[in-house]
Amino acid sequence: MSLIIRGGTVVNADRAFRADVLCDGDRIVAVGDNLDVPAGAQTVDASGQYVMPGGIDPHTHMNLPFMGTVTADDFYTGTAAGLAGGTTTIIDFVIPNPQQPLLEAYHQWRGWAAKSAGDYTFHVAITWWSDRVHEEMGVLVRDHGVNSFKHFMAYKNAIMADDETLVKSFRRSLELGAIPTVHAENGELVYQLQRDLLAKGITGPAAHPLSRPPAVEAEAANRAIAIAGVLNTPLYIVHVSCKESLDAITRARALGQRVYGEALAGHLIIDDSVYQNPDFDFAAGHVMSPPFRSKEHQRALWQGLRGGNLHTTATDHCTFCEAQKAAGRDDFTKIPNGCGGVEDRMAVIWDEGVGGGLLTPSEFVKVTSANAAQIFNIYPRKGVVQAGADADLVVWDPAGTRTISAKTQFAKGGFNVFEGRTVKGIPSTTIAAGKMVFHRGELMAVEGAGRHVDRPAFTPISPN
The missing domain is CATH 2.30.40.10 (Urease, subunit C, domain 1)
Known part of the structure; x- marks a missing residue:
């Protein structure tokens, strides 16, 4: 036809x-x-x-089991919503449990994704380390079209990757021609700050941003950049939310390091005043990590997009209903982290960015599709x-x-x-x-019409 x-x-x-x-x-x-x-x-x-070109959202979580529950959007409803907003491809995350084989988790996610209405592909998270993980990373790259691996520097006692895991996984990614990505927050600091706030009786959603201040994110971003720099490994930092993290990326790039930054539509548009709302459901609905920041940080993120030190826009689409968020009514650390946005990303970025004179239409295409396609090696498909x-x-x-x-x-x-x-x-x-x-x-989305997109490995970069 x-x-x-x-x-x-x-x-x-x-x-x-x-x-x-x-x-x-x-x-x-x-x-x-x-x-x-x-x-x-x-x-x-x-x-x-x-x-x-149809939008590419390089950061979504459909059908994600997380914090004792599962996201409201599965791969059909989530990708269908994306199509309504102009996004035709998502890059979702396979997140193995600690000690779970990577390939087992990968096939589990592929099964869930079979109902996708739009095209999809995966980052695979490294949540633990062993010789088996080392080997299965190679199988994923060679046989399953995976060319990026995710590392959570947050979520202590769950899926947090320590420095040893980061070093070994970054080095293995370089060998395979894959790019490591990181969620940059110092998990130990977050954990200790959460404990301090609860001990003081500060238990509501307003405590969430207090437990994850910009310095917590910046420390982890700087550490990941330093590790990648020593190993000569490219690095992609997801959901950069604060000026300090952007400054770290900007410094590294000025020195010739291959570091790429992602901004979320929410972080570009919404400020941290939402956590002061006395309505628990409203404030909890905005609980995500990193949290929304002040307008000063928003201005910095837009400057990063315009200046070329932030490269992609995403959503971290991870939806939970009020009943799920209510699990943390008496303890903010139990509020499932996540917000939506896959349906609205392109429109709010156009409205604020192009409509506000911050981006040209061609720059809009760069940050909503072209750059993601190039960074993750599916360009010019x-x-x-x-x-x-x-x-x-x-x-x-x-x-x-x-x-x-x-x-x-x-x-x-x-x-x-x-x-x-x-x-x-x-x-x-x-x-x-x-x-x-x-x-x-x-x-007019059709369940199961989406295709898995294989992403070829990059030509490995020789160490210095």
Whole structure:
């Protein structure tokens, strides 16, 4: 089945130009004017709109077992919500339990993901170390299209990776041509600060940011960068939330180190005043790690995106309903950490970034798709509108508006951190694998239509 998008302005990371886009099956076959179109081709009118590569969210958690419960969004509902927001590919996380074989966990997640409506691929977390982990990392890279490994420097007594694990895993990643990623928070400091706050009787959601101040994140970011620098290993730091962490990335990059930073849509838009709300359900709904920061840090993150020291935008989509969050009503450390956003990421970043004069449309494409595709080695299959690329596209209406609300969202969980925000600039049509899956408010996602995306290993970098 052929599909043609007519009358729009194609926006790639390098330029914008007037062109039609012809898709045949799941690939783009031509981009240009006056294209010959097969009889019976479906036509999408993009007059007055932009045609951009479908968004890539490099940080989601669908169907995640976490803190004694499981996220509200599974791989179908989560990826379907993403399609409604213009995101056609997610990179989710396989998170083995300590002592669980990596391959066992990987196949478990692949089974859960079989119902995805959009394309998906995985980072695999290293939560423990042994010779078996060393070997299975190689199998994952060679046989299963994994080229990134995640390390939690937080969550003491659960999945936290100590320095020995970081060193061994970073070195192994370098050997395999994979990139290590880190959740940068000093887990020991967080644990001790949590204990101190509880001992003082500070038990509500307002304690959450107090237990995870910017210095806790910055210490871990600096430590991970130092380890990667000694080993000459590239490094990707997820959900950079504070100026101090960004400064560490900026210094390292100025010295020629390959360090990449990710910003969450929530950290760019929402400030820490949400934790002072007396309504427990509201404040707990915003509990995620790292927490939301002050407006000073938000300004720094936008500067990082504009200046090229932050490279991708993500959501850390990890939804829990009020009943699940209520597990921590008397102890903030038991509130399941996580917020949504996969449905709203592109719209809020366009509204604040492009609408606010902070990003150009091409820079928007860089930080919502192209950079993620390049960093994780699926470019130019993803992240660009050109012949030969996957037919994953979003037709973007810069004049369209939508008021975000949990009552109208497709994502589950019953809560939205962007509640009530009216955004200007929204997807009018989303195309995934050459098929229209969202059009002017109507979601046509198909369970199981998503494909697993293999990500080839990088050419290993020789140590100094």
